[in-house]
Amino acid sequence: MTALRAHAPRMARADRVAMILDAAHDAFTQGGxxxxxxxxxxxxIAVVEGTIYKYFDSKRDLLLAxxxxxxxxxxxxxxxxxxxDGNPVDTMAGLIRLHLQAIHDEPLLCHLMFREFRGAGDYEGSTLHQLNRRYTGLLTRVIRDGMDDGSFRAQLPVALLRDTIYGAIEHHSWHYLSGRGALDVEPTAAALMxxxxxxxxxxRPAAPH
Structure with missing residues (x-):
């Protein structure tokens, strides 16, 4: 009598998606x-190409995920x-350090983010754009908290200060993101603070006319 072949249990959808995302992350950051x-x-992950398309419409959709x-x-x-109950100064320093550490730990992924998505026509209003607004909104809130409790000068241009901080970090990190040079997280965070x-x-100089 022929023995029945045992079938591996079907993988849950969430586990399959996580496996695909792990593989895509490694592939994109290693090969571009x-x-x-x-x-x-x-x-x-030893599946056919069609399996990927069951969960993601395109390669770009996969990178977005x-x-x-x-x-x-x-x-x-x-x-x-x-x-x-956090101190706004300490919280701002923590957020700056977090952003620098994220770039340090995932330079190729950040490079893809800046190059492939942020300047693209479909970025505005996308899931990634909404996440970015929530993320940068944390710093905006901390700046306002600091103005309220006297840690920071009153009537600061909040959006400009937020953009100055993230713009400085990304500009300073660009050589590292491009595979040239190093990024020292702690001293950079301390110097920026x-x-x-x-x-x-x-x-305080006189304002230019």
Missing amino acids: FEQTSVAAIAAR VLARWYRRLLEDGEALCTP DLLLQGIGTS
Whole structure:
């Protein structure tokens, strides 16, 4: 009598998606977006290419999902820093350090984020855009909290200060993101906080006319 072949149990959808995202993350960060095929991602987890398309419409959709998962984790870490009784100065320093550490730990993923999505025509209003607004909104809230409790000067241009902080971090990190040079998280975070809190002038200059 022929023995019946045992079938492996079907994988839950969430587990299958997580496996695909793990494989896609590794493939995109190791080989780049353009050079990576969906077939190559499927081969990493020993499934056929069609299995990937059951869950994701395209390779770009798959990259979006990888980036969104990373952003959600980053957002969770940022929210954990923003406790109701936290000191705004310490919280701002923590958020700056968190952003620098994220770039340090995932340079190729951040490079893809900045190059592939943020300047694209479909970025505005996308899931990734909404996550970015929530994430940068943490810093906006901390700035306002600091203005309210006297930690920061009153009537600061909140949006400009937020953009100055994230813009400085990303500009400073660009060589590292491009595979050139290093990124020292702690000294960079400390230097940026010192600039923010102390300013660059020995006295307040007259406003230009």
